[in-house]
Structures are given as C-alpha cells and as structure tokens.
Amino acid sequence: MISIIGIGPSPEDMSIRALNTIKDSEVIIGYKAYIKQIEHLIDGKEVIKKGMGDEIERAEIAIQKSREGKKVAIISSGDPGVFGMGNVIFQLIDKYSDIEVNVIPGVTAATFAASKLGAPLHDFAVISLSDILTPLSEIKRKVEFAAKGDFVIAIYNPLSKTRKKPFEEAYKILLRNKKRSTPVGIVKSRESGVDVTVTTLGNMRDHEINMSTTIIIGNSMTYIQNGHMVTPRGYVVKSDIHQLSREFYECFLDGEVVEGPNLGCEFYPCHTKGENCTFCYCPFYPCGDSTTGGKWIKDKGVWSCQDCSWIHQDNVVKCILPQFSKIVKEVDDLKKRKKELLKLRRECIQRTE
Amino acid sequence: MISIIGIGPSPEDMSIRALNTIKDSEVIIGYKAYIKQIEHLIDGKEVIKKGMGDEIERAEIAIQKSREGKKVAIISSGDPGVFGMGNVIFQLIDKYSDIEVNVIPGVTAATFAASKLGAPLHDFAVISLSDILTPLSEIKRKVEFAAKGDFVIAIYNPLSKTRKKPFEEAYKILLRNKKRSTPVGIVKSRESGVDVTVTTLGNMRDHEINMSTTIIIGNSMTYIQNGHMVTPRGYVVKSDIHQLSREFYECFLDGEVVEGPNLGCEFYPCHTKGENCTFCYCPFYPCGDSTTGGKWIKDKGVWSCQDCSWIHQDNVVKCILPQFSKIVKEVDDLKKRKKELLKLRRECIQRTE
Numbered sequence: 001m002i003s004i005i006g007i008g009p010s011p012e013d014m015s016i017r018a019l020n021t022i023k024d025s026e027v028i029i030g031y032k033a034y035i036k037q038i039e040h041l042i043d044g045k046e047v048i049k050k051g052m053g054d055e056i057e058r059a060e061i062a063i064q065k066s067r068e069g070k071k072v073a074i075i076s077s078g079d080p081g082v083f084g085m086g087n088v089i090f091q092l093i094d095k096y097s098d099i100e101v102n103v104i105p106g107v108t109a110a111t112f113a114a115s116k117l118g119a120p121l122h123d124f125a126v127i128s129l130s131d132i133l134t135p136l137s138e139i140k141r142k143v144e145f146a147a148k149g150d151f152v153i154a155i156y157n158p159l160s161k162t163r164k165k166p167f168e169e170a171y172k173i174l175l176r177n178k179k180r181s182t183p184v185g186i187v188k189s190r191e192s193g194v195d196v197t198v199t200t201l202g203n204m205r206d207h208e209i210n211m212s213t214t215i216i217i218g219n220s221m222t223y224i225q226n227g228h229m230v231t232p233r234g235y236v237v238k239s240d241i242h243q244l245s246r247e248f249y250e251c252f253l254d255g256e257v258v259e260g261p262n263l264g265c266e267f268y269p270c271h272t273k274g275e276n277c278t279f280c281y282c283p284f285y286p287c288g289d290s291t292t293g294g295k296w297i298k299d300k301g302v303w304s305c306q307d308c309s310w311i312h313q314d315n316v317v318k319c320i321l322p323q324f325s326k327i328v329k330e331v332d333d334l335k336k337r338k339k340e341l342l343k344l345r346r347e348c349i350q351r352t353e
Numbered sequence: 354m355i356s357i358i359g360i361g362p363s364p365e366d367m368s369i370r371a372l373n374t375i376k377d378s379e380v381i382i383g384y385k386a387y388i389k390q391i392e393h394l395i396d397g398k399e400v401i402k403k404g405m406g407d408e409i410e411r412a413e414i415a416i417q418k419s420r421e422g423k424k425v426a427i428i429s430s431g432d433p434g435v436f437g438m439g440n441v442i443f444q445l446i447d448k449y450s451d452i453e454v455n456v457i458p459g460v461t462a463a464t465f466a467a468s469k470l471g472a473p474l475h476d477f478a479v480i481s482l483s484d485i486l487t488p489l490s491e492i493k494r495k496v497e498f499a500a501k502g503d504f505v506i507a508i509y510n511p512l513s514k515t516r517k518k519p520f521e522e523a524y525k526i527l528l529r530n531k532k533r534s535t536p537v538g539i540v541k542s543r544e545s546g547v548d549v550t551v552t553t554l555g556n557m558r559d560h561e562i563n564m565s566t567t568i569i570i571g572n573s574m575t576y577i578q579n580g581h582m583v584t585p586r587g588y589v590v591k592s593d594i595h596q597l598s599r600e601f602y603e604c605f606l607d608g609e610v611v612e613g614p615n616l617g618c619e620f621y622p623c624h625t626k627g628e629n630c631t632f633c634y635c636p637f638y639p640c641g642d643s644t645t646g647g648k649w650i651k652d653k654g655v656w657s658c659q660d661c662s663w664i665h666q667d668n669v670v671k672c673i674l675p676q677f678s679k680i681v682k683e684v685d686d687l688k689k690r691k692k693e694l695l696k697l698r699r700e701c702i703q704r705t706e
Contacts, residue, residue, distance in 0.1 A: 016369065079460070082464060107368060112458050119443040121440075145499070149499060233440045295447065299448070344488070
C-alpha cells in the first residue's frame, strides 16, 4: 500500500489522518525539505530523501517498496494533488497490476495563505507559474481567463532565481485585466513562521517574492480593511429603514423624484460635484461591505457612507434602475428583499467596474 | 479571541491545530451538522448551534462572547475561507476595536474530492453555484471563463431541492466549452463515508447530485484510467531511443522523409486510413500520459501506442513541426531534451483540441 500524504503547510496544520498514516508507515519517501517537517515522526523507519526534480524516481521507489509488501508513505507539502506527488504516482501505477494507493489530502497553500490574510477568497483559481513541465502558453492562458473571469487568483511557485519569465508575463496580463488598486496578499513561508504582506497589484513587485511565496490576487470586490484582505460574500446586515429614507422612497415609488442631479436641492452636491441624485438615499444601506468605500464607525454599530459616492454615479444608477423597480414595489421591500437588493448591488459593481 | 476554524471534511481529516484549538476553546458556535462532526471534543463547553442561513447571527454571537473575554471557536466544514464563516466574520469585526481573530485553515472539498478520484487537479478553479448571495450573472461568468481557460473546475454547492437554475445554466455553458467526453468526478459525502463516481460531462446528469456533492470537471488533458481520474503534469519517463526510431530520425534530420501520408510505405496505413506519416515514429515516445490514448502494458513496463494515432493527424503534425526542428538538432536530443518535447506535445494537444 502506498499512501500519498499531504503534510500541510506546517506540522500543526497536518491532518490527524496524515499523522496516523505516517506513524503507521514503514518507508517514508520525500523531498528533503518536506522530510524535515515530519522528522519527529519518522524515528526507526526507512527514510528515502530525494532532491527536487526526482519525482519519477521517488514514485518508482515507492512502487517497488510497496510491491515488496511494505507500507509506504510518499509525502508532499500542502496537498499531494495540487502540484504534488499525486499526479506522478497515478501516471505510473498503471504499469503494475497490484498497486493499492490511498491519497490523504492536506491544507493547500491557497487556503493557508488566505487564512493569514483575512478572508480574501470567493470563487478562486489556483495557478502554478512553474514552466518546468507546463508550456508558457498554457500558463498565460490560465492567468488571462482567470483575470477576465474576475476570479480571486492564488499563484503558486511564482518565481525562482532562474525562472522569471512566467511571472513577468503573468504580471503583464494581470495589469491589462485588473485595476492597479486590486488588493494583493503575499504570504511567504520561512522556517520560523510566515511573513504576510498586504499590498496592491500596482505595487506588488516592490516586495520580495520567491518559491516559498503564495500570492493571492483579489477580485473586483476585494478590499483592504485594517490590514486584512477581504472579499465580501454579500451577507445581509439587518437594520431598520431610516425615517428620511422611508419618506424619500415613498416619493420615489410615487414617481415624484428627479432623475440625475437634483440641482434644486438645498444640499446639492452633498457628496461630489455632478453627482446623480436619483437614489438620494442609498437603497442598499447598510450594505456592510467596504468594496465601494463604506465602513463601520467603530464601537458605534453605525455604517458610514462618508467615503462612498458609488450610488451617485450615472452609470451605476443606470445599471440599478431597471431591476430596482422589479424588486421594490413598496418601501418595506427595502428591508424584506434586502438579499435580492444586495445581489443587484453586487451585479452593478461588477458591471460598472 | 475568536478562532475561525476549518474542521475539514471529516473528523480524521481535521488538522492538529484545529483539534487543539477546539479543545482549548470555551464557546463553540456552528451550524448544527458541523457541531455533530466534533461532538467528541466539546463536552463541558458552551455550545451554540444555529441553522443554515444564520451566518450573521452566528458571527455577532461570536463577537459578543469574545468581548466578554471568552475563548470562542466558530466552526466551518472544510476550510473557513472557502464559502465558510471567514468572510462574514471579517465583514463584521471592524464594527469593534478590540476583536482578535485567528483563522485556522482546513482541507477544502476540492482537494478532498480530488483525493478520492485519483489525481484530477492541475491549475484549477473553485466555483460555488449557490445564488443565495451571488447573482446568477456572476456565477455564469465564472463558469464560462474557467471553461474557456481550460481549468479543471471544482463545483461546490451544485444544487439543492429548490435551487436548480444555476446548475442548469452552468451545465449548458460547460457543454458549449468542453467536450462531452471530458472526465467528471462526483464525490458525495454521507454520514457513513463517501460515494465516488467517475463519469463524463455528457453523462454526469445521470447521477444523483445534491448539496453534499462536490463535482470535479477535468481539463482537456484529463483522462480516466482504471476508474481513476488523472490530469497529467508532464513528467519525463526515462527510456532509450529505439533503434528503428533512431534510424528514422537520422533520415528525418537529413531531410529525407516524406511529409504527409507515405503511400509508398509497405505498412501504410499502419494506424488509420489517411494518416500523416511525417512523424513515422512518435518523437514523444514514451510520453507515459494516457491523454491521447496510450497506456502501459501491465507488468511489462512497456508503453503501448496501440490506441493512440494522435501523432498521425494533419493538424497535429502542422502544430509540432515548426518548434520540433528548434528542439531536436540531433537524434539524441529526443532523449536529452525530452522535457521540452513533452511541453511541445502538451501545447499541441491543447491547440488542436
């Protein structure tokens, strides 16, 4: 039996199943640096350490040892199916008729890095920039479509001392398809722990990046707040409708409001010059989502829109209006159908990027 | 302190860090079904179980308990940053100035499902089909670009009894952008274990799919072998150059071979009618990769091309030729530069899909 084991990103982040299987194995095979991570578990076992790049050799040794009747553990850092030893073993086991294989998943770098950054993931793409086995054209295609699809992107193996071109090419593609202000998290593993940096796509190259780095690139909704990288999912923060908003929407639903700038209003412009006043009060308040600039006033429980003028942009109003009147038929729908309203907001953020 | 903990897909697949943090916590908050998974660890603790959909409420309770000075664990199945409790907590903690948060990653459904299927992952995209908080337009965009980018795709929350439309829409997009023969793995969690099905995109709807299902859709290279789903990475299987191949490539490099069908050859057609004989012997032999139909002859250590006529297709030959002559200047380059040759093969498989 060969167990293909993901030992996770650190000894404590390894699964109980991985731990028990390693303890129960007779032969341990792995890249030197990964063996080191489980050194406390391998006393008295046959240990076969190999260099980076000997994957086929490691797999063949595992198969031979298994055919000799030994319980073999072949280890990968993170998860063995994500650019790990899983694929190479499955490429070879069909040479033989009697190999039993058991894959033990582990915490992969994307979710480990995310856990250090806050909550940056939503739908996401995992891409390795290593072109040792993968053509550059394939890597570029992946980066391009992940960016165009507005995925959060987790980059593995971004660059090494000798392998810089895929990173440079990927970076160019990202700049063409995402804003320079897109939040980026850089998580670097060291023996002593991890270094965490939160920056932007425009500035990410100012930071040291190497083979032990995982990079998380946000989507169009991702924001940075208090050093954390957050991609909102759109949960409804419950609240009542403010009396002034209620009065405004009564007029709105009666068709009595001005579309576009309300130049006759004594407060015009209350946010920015040229603002569109169609939604004088924001129908999404409180969205509880800092993507467009809003934020909590700490310890007051109040959502502040001081830095958000998104609802007063012409293209945004144009995007919201047709759907809005289908969702909100009476003022209380602002509360009762908040989930649908927040989905409409989300859709319009993305359509008016 | 609030620990946002991923408890993985099963008790044994939980990390040691998650286990220890749960043991050390005073208050445990979670969705009922997830609390059940850690029932053996929570004796004597304050346990707050909530229903699905109460995420904001769970987060607010966690924050309040933490402000009272308690050690709080809020749990998610899998990884808490992948459609789990991470995002909702980070949406709310900025309301307060004194909340410390610690995210503990877990094994997510994509890699767990992959581990049950074989080795289906390469670059991959994770997409949730739940449209409870996400507009359908956003989900469709994700599926479309992931498919067009030739990602392996892991689908979370595919459908529920009442929520079928996103699945139907996603399926239509997948059919438009991937072959019906694309391998698909369906992994369903039950209390008693998991059900694993390997099928194709064309046939996947013949199988029961529900909210406890993770679906892995292969890329253009993925193949099924002995019930396993494998996406090759392109490792070099070492071997010598066969004498007949050596003789052929000596002629080839001297410019003495026929391009196109070699009608004068006594063996023509050795594979299929109309075959292109430019590469009479396959320059990638043995590729060790079943994507194009080759396979190991069990226990003989021999790679068989009996079911692969890929190298004899006109469009394939046209794709390979320009690069080939840059890589192979002398016969021994077939061996010495095998890594580059396998990358060229990979590129041409994708370009001639």
